[in-house]
Amino acid sequence: MKRPIHLQPARFIALALVGVLAVAAVIAYRSVRTAHAVLHPARQPLKPVAEGALAERTDVVLHTRDGLTLRGWYVPSRNHAAVVVMHGFAENRTQMLFEAEVLSRAGYGVLLFDSRGHGESEGDLVTWGDHERQDLRAAVDFVSHRDDVDPSRLGVLGFSMGGTTAMLEALDDERLKAVAAAGAYPSLEADTRYSYGKWGPLSVQPVLWTLRLSGVDVDAVDPMKRLCDLKGRPLLLINGDVDEYAPAFLQDALFQAACEPKSYWVVPGAHHGEYAKKAPEEYANRLRGFFDAALLSGS
16 A cells, blocks of 8 residues: 555655754764864974074063963064064964064064964963963063063064954053054954855854853954054054955954054955065065054154
8 A cells, every 4th residue: 555645745854854954963063173173273393493583582481370381482672662473373483483583673572472272382272362362461471571671662463363362462451552463353253154154054153152162252352342442552454365264354344443543454465374475575664664653653
């Protein structure tokens, strides 16, 4: 005896639901695995420093207020000003050798260090700016007590995650008188939705949930909503016009949210972090010019 035809739609619906749930489960699983990877990136070894570059650097150890030991290099200041330099995700201090050398040659004290969970520093959880603020605060504590540095002449330069961290910490630490952020994201949630939304809306929430369950305050990593709290301290934003990780529409929103004084340089043909590759001379000039105007005027 044949089965009643009216059961066929029910079977079809059931099979469809099973298929949808299976796809959703795969997307969620992939998203959770991805979130784990962005919380615990593989450490990269330090790259060699070119002969003669940062020749006066010394090894330094920083201690964060939550008990981590960070390692880095410091180059003494010759103009009584200093800039803290922060690298991006899954990198280390040697990612910023070009910038450090430019600033050092201009006379600045330069502190570049490995953020928590990166390079030679302690920690195994990366929080995309949330806890990294404490790393930057430890760095500012270090340079502000140096005999070669006037503590009223401190700046910060950060790339990608380091740029977002720089903006976040500067909003609450007025010792930082100038902020340069390259390839930074305006908020962690916006960056997550852009990066993982291409897989569909189901792929975003598992990443956000995993971040939050791991102790990341996603809502706190949102410098865009408070940028005017810089209260007259200058901000420089840098981005490549073909940056696939920091798209123009997010960078434009970040710049629009900031109050004066602010400036924005878009590097033609540059992908994420390719500023020195595509326009080395102009990049160097813009960094020097920005920090000279912010930290040396009136000296």
